Amino acid sequence: MALEVNQIVGGYSQIPVLHKVSFTVKPGELVGLIGLNGAGKSTTINHVIGLLRPFSGSITLNGIKIDQDPAEYKRQIAYVPEAPVLYNELTLREHLELTMTAYGLAPEQTWPRAHQLLKTFRLDNKLDWFPADFSKGMKQKVMICCAFMTNAKLLIVDEPFYGLDPLAVHDLLNLIEERKQAGTAVLMSTHVLDTAQKYCDRFVLLANGRVRAHGTLDELRAEADQPNESLDDIYLRLARNDDDE
Incomplete structure (x- = not known):
């Protein structure tokens, strides 16, 4: 088991946003975290990466809880946020070097991989550029x-497709598939439900801070006795029913 979120209650200050949220992400699996604005997706991710501590419940990553060994817990996670976070005074090259230092990566072994990624996202001739020189999409590619x-x-990717051109979206999905095949667990939050339906192995559907449904697409369809329903149809039906309660 890679990630196990168990009965999380949490939020900001003392106001609960999440209500007993539970789900897992296994090695080699892409799980889609699906929800409308305000459903609790970002709050869930902030708990998983350690920016927020739950009021109750637990989060375990490969047998390690963040309060047991914060450094080792966080070293297992790579995060692509919805809004790129870059240092204005650092070049692209320096961002890569900083990442290598933070994760304890040997430069001589990591630079070949970095150069391949830069080439894939057409950034290989921009190593000495600063964030001010990049468009929003280019900043997102740096984070990737x-x-x-x-x-x-x-790997946690939060709304990764915003700001990316169609070729970059294709390249990112290929990278996610490669990492899955290598045994990496991937949690992806997205509003692009047709893409999620095509690429995700399982889904966690959030509404009002609660898990409304989870499982494969076939399992979600079977639960609703709707064998031809799309992920979009399933989520909208559950969200509307939740609002009516």
């Missing part, structure tokens, strides 16, 4: 390169 050059056992 930094995350995917690590040996992280859990």
Whole structure:
């Protein structure tokens, strides 16, 4: 088991946003975290990466809880946030070097992988550029390169398709598939449900801070006795029913 989220209650200050959220992400699996704005996706991710501590419940990554060994827990995670976070005073090259240092990666072994990623996302001639020189999409590609050059056992990608051109989206999905095949667990939050339906192995559907359903697409269809329903149809039906309760 890679990631196990068990009965998490959490939020900001003392106000609970998440209500007994539970799910798993196994090695070699892509799980889609699906929900409308305000459903609790970002709050869930912030708990998993350690920015928030749960009021109750537990989060375990390969047998390690963050309060047991914070450094080792976080070293297992690579995160691509929805909004790129770059240091204005550092070049692209320096961002990559900083990432290598943070994860304890040997430069001579990591640079070949980094150069391949840079070439894939057409950034290989921009190593000396600063964030001010990049478009939003290019900044997102920098974050992707930094995350995917690590040996992280859990990759978290939060709304990764915003700002990316169609070719970059295709390249990112190929990278996710490669990492899955190598045994990496991947948690992806997205609003692009047709893409999620095509690529994700399982789904966790959130609404109002609660898990409304989880499982494969076939399992979600069987639960609703709707064998031809799309992921979009399933989520909208559950979200509307939740609002009516």
